[in-house]
Amino acid sequence: MQRICVIGGSRYFGKLLVERARAAGHQVTVINRGSSRPPTGVEHLVVDRDDEAALTAALGSRTFDVVVDQVCYTPVQAAIAARAFDGRTRRYVVTSTIEVYDPATAALPPVSAGTPVPEGSVDPAAWLVALDLPWHDEAYLAAHYAEGKRQAEAVFARAGSFAFASVRSAHVLGGGAREFTGRLAHYTGRIARGEEITVHAQALPTVFIHYEELADLLLWAAAADFTGPVNACSDGPLDVHGLTAVIAAQARREPVHRVVAAGQEASPFSFDRHYAMSNARAKELGFSFSRTADWLPGAVAEALATEPSPTV
Template sequence: MQRICVIGGSRYFGKLLVEGAHAAGHQVTVINRGSTLPPAGVEHLVVDRDDEGALDAALGTRTFDVVVDQVCYTPVQAASAARVFTGRTRRYVMTSTIEVYDPATAALPAVPAGTPVPEENVDPRAWLVDMDLPWHDEAYLEAHYAEGKRQAEAVLARDGSFAFASVRSAHVLGGGAQEFTGRLAHYTERIRRGEEIAVHAKSLPTVFIHYQELAGLLLWAATAADFTGPVNACSDGMLDVRELTAVVAAQTGREPVYRTAAAGGTASPFSFDRHYAMSNTRAKRLGFTFSRIADWLPGAVAETVSASATPVA
């Protein structure tokens, strides 16, 4: 049994992580603002993680084997967490994102088109951190999500108070109505209604992961693995937007209607005119076994179709 603290953990794969850790016999503490209650038997601390004093007071004398931070978006939050959890945990796992590799958001090392990007393309120990940027401004943070994650990783990687690992998640799908991003629902609804889908003239492939698989990987990273540094989390295989919509079309019985987005214009989710698909080689070498996108995507689409109450004419 390990003592696990999950910051966030109130919805989607974070909720599954908490449930899985508890079911595996671990002693789990969840920290969030109280919008959703954790399962019975899981300790719940209701506190805003951005209020450092309140978080420190709420934790009291508690210590943990590992902290899994689901909701760290800025270097300011990361620095606060490092101060609060120094001496309280031996390991810290942060949920990060594929978007740290997005070449549209930073000057990154070039990779040949179609080559999955390895973790070393974004080295948190070498990444520049600027605490003086307006990280508390919601509009700024939304526009600089990828950079916030990169800098948060950098702060925690350099802190040295605990072993630090980051899990860089691919685009997460599955769960039907639970999928709060609504991206898969966007496609199922538009295809069912015969509405246009805006795609780039040359859409490049990217990588995905099922929400249950991501929850399992986070639990593995927290309790069964001892690696440090970043690890990419994505199912085997890559899909471009047309391949994704073909799976949706097969489930709905309707053909997609495409419209080519203007150069520099907005396209539908998962239509990319730039390459940043990740490599999952490091996670495999560390012992994690991934599923294939082709094996779970039809079921994820079926869940989403079933969750929709919109009638089709």
Template sequence: MQRICVIGGSRYFGRLLVERLQATGHQVTVINRGSTQPPAGVEHLVVDRNDEASLIAALGSRIFEVVVDQVCYTPVQAAIAARAFAGRTRRYIMTSTIEVYDPATAALPAGTSVPEESVDPATWLVAMDLPWHDEAYLEAHYAEGKRQAEAVFTRADSFAFASVRSAHVLGGGAQEFTGRLAHYTERIARGDEIAVHAEALPTVFIHHEELADLLLWAATAPDFSGPVNACSDGLLDVHDLAAIIAAQTGREPVYRTVDAGGTASPFSFDRRYAMSNTRAKQLGFAFSRTADWLPGAVAEALTASAAPVA
């Protein structure tokens, strides 16, 4: 049994992680602002992680083997957490994102599936004086916020640090808070147009339960450090995704092609946008295939939206 702290963990795969940590016998503490209660038996600290003094006061004398940070988006938040948990944990894991590899915002080598070293947090420039507190700025610079947050933790010297860079997360029906899969299921079921690029390129996905499993594995099994990519096996583009939905709705997708650089539906990319999961496999995690779980995720989305099926 380990004493594990989860920052966030109130919904979707974060809540699944908390439930699975508890089910496997770990002593779990959840930190959030109190909008959602954790499962019974989980310690709950209600505090704003952005308030350093309040966070330190709430932590008191607690010490954890591992901290899993689900909701760190900026280098400022990372710096607060690094100071607050210095001497309180031996290992810190941050949930990061495929967005760190977005070639629209970072210079990356050419290739279909990028490895972790393509974005090295140890060498990434950190700028604390940017308006990270501004929600509009943060939304527009989400990828850079995650890169810089990783960089801050990587340079912390009081604990070992690892980041889990998640692919696009699907599954869970109504729980899926991005609404991206619902966008497709509802539009295809209604016969509405889907905006796509003329040469849509593939990307990678992961099921929300598989991501919870991987975070559980990362927190409790191997003592690796540095970034690790989290994506199921198999590249899919927007047409592959639409075809799986079409098979369940009985309606053929209706496409509208957008100009180069134009705004398309989510998961239609006109740039290379995929990760390699080789490192996680070498460390011992076995991934599923996207093609195996995606039909079930589509069925959940259709049920959740009560979309008419022909």
């Protein structure tokens, strides 16, 4: 039994992580702003993580074996958490993102075309941190999401008072109506209605993970002893045409693709750059991944089931 603190944990795979940690017999505390109550038997601290004094007061004398931070988006939030949990936990795990590798948002080391990106391409210990940028501004944060995540990792990597690990998640799918991003629904809805999907002329592969698998991996990472980043993605990269083919087969509608001009934005998951990660490190550490092809049809079926019935 571990004492696990989850920051966030109110929806999607974070909520599932809390449920599975509790079911496994762990003592779980959830910290959020009160948007939803955790399951029975889970301690709930209602506090704004951005308010350092309030967070420290809410924590009181509590200590934990591990903190799993689901909602850290900026280096300022990371710095507050690093101070608040100094001496309160032996391990800190942050949910990060594949977007830290996006070459459109940072100057990154070159990777051979078609080569899945390894964790070392973005080393948090060496990444520059700028706490004085306008991270509090929602528009700025939205435009600098990937950089906010990179710098948040960097702050934790240098904290030194606890072992730090980050889980860099691939694009998360599954869960039907629970999938709040709406990206899979974008495809299932448009294909079911016969509407066009915008794609790049040479759409390149990316990687995905099912939300249940990501919850399992986060719980595994909480109990492990590795440090540094691990990539989290199912086996089997997929480009936008492969994705629409799976949806089309179940919707029984041919996808309508429209190619956008170079430099123009296309539908989510259509990329004009190779955008796939290597999951070799997590495998070497002992985690077994599923194959995208095994769970994607079920996720598509769930998404199609949430589509409104056509009017007559």
